[in-house]
Amino acid sequence: MIRLFLKLAWRNIWRNKRRTLITCSSIMFAVVLAVLLYSVKDGMFEKMIENSVSFFSGSVQIQDSLFFDDRSLDNSFILDSTTKDILVENEEIVSFSTRIESFGLIASDYKTKGAMVIGVDPEQENYITSLKERLIIGSYLNEKDNGVLLGSALAELLSVSANDTIVILGQGFQGASAAGKYPISGIIKLSSPELNRQIIYMPLNLAQDLYGMYDRITTVALKLQHINESENIDNILTAQIPSLNVLNWKEIMPDLDQLIQNEDAENVIFLGILYLLISFGIFGTILMMLHERKFEFGVLNAIGLRNSNLAAIVILENILISLIGSLLGILLSFPVVLYFHINPVRITGDLARVYEDLGFEPVYYFALNADIFINQTLVVLLISIILSFYPAFNLFRLHPVKSMNT
Amino acid sequence: MNSKTITRPVIRTKSLTKIYNGKGIPVKAIDNVDLEIKKGEFTALVGPSGSGKTTLLNMIGGLDQPTSGQVFIDEQDIYKLNNNEIIDFRLNNIGFVFQHFNLLPVLTAKENVEFVMLLQKKSKNERNKIVEWLFEEVGLTEKLNVRPNKLSGGQQQRVAVARAIASRPQFVLADEPTANLDSQSAADLLDLMTKLNKEENMTFIFSTHDQRVIDRARRIITLVDGKIYSDILQNTIKAY
Ligand SMILES: Nc1ncnc2c1ncn2[C@@H]1O[C@H](COP(=O)(O)OP(=O)(O)O)[C@@H](O)[C@H]1O
Ligand SMILES: [Mg+2]
Numbered sequence: 001m002i003r004l005f006l007k008l009a010w011r012n013i014w015r016n017k018r019r020t021l022i023t024c025s026s027i028m029f030a031v032v033l034a035v036l037l038y039s040v041k042d043g044m045f046e047k048m049i050e051n052s053v054s055f056f057s058g059s060v061q062i063q064d065s066l067f068f069d070d071r072s073l074d075n076s077f078i079l080d081s082t083t084k085d086i087l088v089e090n091e092e093i094v095s096f097s098t099r100i101e102s103f104g105l106i107a108s109d110y111k112t113k114g115a116m117v118i119g120v121d122p123e124q125e126n127y128i129t130s131l132k133e134r135l136i137i138g139s140y141l142n143e144k145d146n147g148v149l150l151g152s153a154l155a156e157l158l159s160v161s162a163n164d165t166i167v168i169l170g171q172g173f174q175g176a177s178a179a180g181k182y183p184i185s186g187i188i189k190l191s192s193p194e195l196n197r198q199i200i201y202m203p204l205n206l207a208q209d210l211y212g213m214y215d216r217i218t219t220v221a222l223k224l225q226h227i228n229e230s231e232n233i234d235n236i237l238t239a240q241i242p243s244l245n246v247l248n249w250k251e252i253m254p255d256l257d258q259l260i261q262n263e264d265a266e267n268v269i270f271l272g273i274l275y276l277l278i279s280f281g282i283f284g285t286i287l288m289m290l291h292e293r294k295f296e297f298g299v300l301n302a303i304g305l306r307n308s309n310l311a312a313i314v315i316l317e318n319i320l321i322s323l324i325g326s327l328l329g330i331l332l333s334f335p336v337v338l339y340f341h342i343n344p345v346r347i348t349g350d351l352a353r354v355y356e357d358l359g360f361e362p363v364y365y366f367a368l369n370a371d372i373f374i375n376q377t378l379v380v381l382l383i384s385i386i387l388s389f390y391p392a393f394n395l396f397r398l399h400p401v402k403s404m405n406t
Numbered sequence: 407m408n409s410k411t412i413t414r415p416v417i418r419t420k421s422l423t424k425i426y427n428g429k430g431i432p433v434k435a436i437d438n439v440d441l442e443i444k445k446g447e448f449t450a451l452v453g454p455s456g457s458g459k460t461t462l463l464n465m466i467g468g469l470d471q472p473t474s475g476q477v478f479i480d481e482q483d484i485y486k487l488n489n490n491e492i493i494d495f496r497l498n499n500i501g502f503v504f505q506h507f508n509l510l511p512v513l514t515a516k517e518n519v520e521f522v523m524l525l526q527k528k529s530k531n532e533r534n535k536i537v538e539w540l541f542e543e544v545g546l547t548e549k550l551n552v553r554p555n556k557l558s559g560g561q562q563q564r565v566a567v568a569r570a571i572a573s574r575p576q577f578v579l580a581d582e583p584t585a586n587l588d589s590q591s592a593a594d595l596l597d598l599m600t601k602l603n604k605e606e607n608m609t610f611i612f613s614t615h616d617q618r619v620i621d622r623a624r625r626i627i628t629l630v631d632g633k634i635y636s637d638i639l640q641n642t643i644k645a646y
Pocket of ligand 2: 459460461581
């Protein structure tokens, strides 16, 4: 019988071709818009997370339990072999890098700036954040000399380049003052505009020398196979290493997480309004359809079709229309998303500066996530099912004689 | 009362009454009607417009709840059934032919006739056999796969009769089935119903205004103001 109802529903929706096409195209339009919007949003944020997480913080970090609130080098620790083994044995952890993260004043011959001074093991760090690939001028860190790397925007601010010398001033371990003069071995360009303005890398042993904290580190940055396993791994390691503080990237960068959620809410409001408008259109066609087919529904009920089945046919009709609409929407938006996924759009001019100030890379990245397409189809289906309640309710109460007396 | 099984009533109404409360003034559309229809009858329901023909047919057909009184079909008090039961009862026991727009425009003639049998969950084999036989009977074998809008009014009504019969009901109710037909089509439709009545012993009850149609009936029940005014058997038709 379901085949009979499907056949009826399918043919019914083509009774008024023009109306069905208008409804389908309005749904299609909404789906295309929603897919593009979500694709750019997800793409931008994925990129932003990638820039900050994969290219800098790591998905999960291990710190001394006081370091997060008080980033003093006094809140540092020595990575023992038990903890190391736990990290090595976890399959999800691809690799990890030990660091000293601190702040300092950087002075060139011309200017002084505050900056993040990061001591890293050059090879380990390259393995988890591909730091070497970021190099645009000069050469990479080398444990054997005392050259440092500067973010390109920071170098510009200080009016220095490779082979120039800078001075780092800061506070060392247990109140000692730290100062050192270092040649710039290279300039790096990080995708995150914010980091690019304030970062200095130096070999870990050099940083330990500078700050007087032999063997001590502030941070272990972990690279995971899947970034969305962050919270899971956080929980596992928290249980395994109770003496240290394990943080996932959302905890490390709460601002970024907040930004993503705010943006989500904005999209929901915008699309909510869009879908509401389209719902009115669909509802109008449902009302017209109910009115036009009143007599026919009466006949069907009279000759033996149950009210519930009448309702089922009409619900099927609505579902079919929204499926066609969202399918067309997907067919239309998929190639567009695919194209821009492969060829991201670079923004130039003033707008680019606005994006950079907001902490975004000025590039429109399009995410190619099946989720986006599936979710929009589900949203449209849900809307059409909700809108079907009205005719379904009507048909459940339909009286054959009253229905035919029109 | 004759208690022989062949003549037992298929329809029996008891003090059947329908009162409409249209615009404040109650209208007794059907007033205390006691009526019996036996298997194989060919009955015309006549009377002036507004005399209650449609109301009576609807109540007999399980389409409209009486204000008081009962309708028994095969001794089943049909208004004791719940909504789904009465719909299924209509599906399996009663064939309907309305004045117009009987057929689903999106289905072909064949599919329209098959529709009720699909609801009855009859097998494909059985459906095909009945379809073949019925289209032969109504003389539309070549219109099997044509949609209703490609059929004349008379052809549509013949398909409607085929659909009414397809479920193998106890009887067929037809409310002014010829009202929208020219006289030739009306005569053809009556020929068809007469033939099915004779050959298949199918019980028909139809309302009509048309004297030529009335002449073809065996039993003529005349309604006036919701009451049975006269109930006669016609000898000329008796010859059949
Ligand atoms: N839904 C209704 N509401 C109010 N009055 C009605 C309704 N249906 C029929 N009537 C009244 O009941 C009476 C019988 O109508 P009906 O059965 O349609 O007569 P007929 O079919 O013989 O023309 C008429 O007076 C008509 O106006
Ligand atoms: Mg009438």
